[in-house]
Amino acid sequence: MELHEPELRDVPVTALLAALADDVRLQIVRALAEGGEYACGTFEFGVSKATRSHHLKVLREAGLTRTRVAGTSRYVRLRRDELDRLYPGLLDAVLTVPTRS
Amino acid sequence: MELHEPELRDVPVTALLAALADDVRLQIVRALAEGGEYACGTFEFGVSKATRSHHLKVLREAGLTRTRVAGTSRYVRLRRDELDRLYPGLLDAVLTVPTRS
DNA sequence: GAGCTGGTTCGACGAAAGTCGAACAACGGT
DNA sequence: ACCGTTGTTCGACTTTCGTCGAACCAGCTC
Numbered sequence A, B: 001m002e003l004h005e006p007e008l009r010d011v012p013v014t015a016l017l018a019a020l021a022d023d024v025r026l027q028i029v030r031a032l033a034e035g036g037e038y039a040c041g042t043f044e045f046g047v048s049k050a051t052r053s054h055h056l057k058v059l060r061e062a063g064l065t066r067t068r069v070a071g072t073s074r075y076v077r078l079r080r081d082e083l084d085r086l087y088p089g090l091l092d093a094v095l096t097v098p099t100r101s
Numbered sequence C: 001g002a003g004c005t006g007g008t009t010c011g012a013c014g015a016a017a018g019t020c021g022a023a024c025a026a027c028g029g030t
Numbered sequence D: 001a002c003c004g005t006t007g008t009t010c011g012a013c014t015t016t017c018g019t020c021g022a023a024c025c026a027g028c029t030c
Helices: A013-020 A023-034 A049-061 A080-086 A090-095 B013-020 B023-034 B049-061 B080-086 B090-095
Strands: A065-070 A073-078 B065-070 B073-078
Touching: A013 A023, A013 A049, A013 B013, A013 B023, A023 A049, A023 A073, A023 A090, A023 B013, A049 A065, A049 A073, A080 A090, A090 B090, B013 B023, B023 B049, B023 B073, B023 B090, B049 B065, B049 B073, B080 B090
Parallel strands: none
Antiparallel strands: A065 A073, B065 B073
């Protein structure tokens, strides 16, 4: 299993944004932002296994997440510090639900 | 001509991100971030008139730009202050070209 | 009015993206 | 060895998106 997780600076910004520009993936990112690691199966957002796997792959290849393999499970976590360093404010802006005043 | 420019808080974040997740549109936004208003025709990024018009529409309907009609021309500007208020850091993060160290 | 100019709208087309079920692979436990 | 659990991969299908040329519309100018 090739887990290729790109260097963040090699990922074009548009790819990053595209990865975030999906409802399911944004939900995943929001969940990941809460805490540390989550097993893939944690994310039940009304999509099939196959689709969930697909979205996690997109996130990983966009440089947003890192995946650790442990036995039969995979644990995913957000590459928050790297992201904050390269794109300060991006994650915070995206994760903050705008105040509906 | 209905210039419908949505309230920024009514635009889902994903729509905003999707609007930014395109090379041509990001170039436009970068250009707009430089200064004030630009006529639509200013943007020559290797796409046809029709395509340019399409992209400007996407940006407008995502709440990213405002358009002023003046005679036969339209002047576009970035809704920067609103964006910064609702999503602080987002534009800066996106506009900043990451240092390739 | 005729003609030009700046933009939009309308199909149409190909490429890409999201979704699913089914098949598969790998590991763990009994 | 078998089975259940976890997750990936493989078509296939549908929808969306970017792109273009052509037609169109609205002002401006002569």
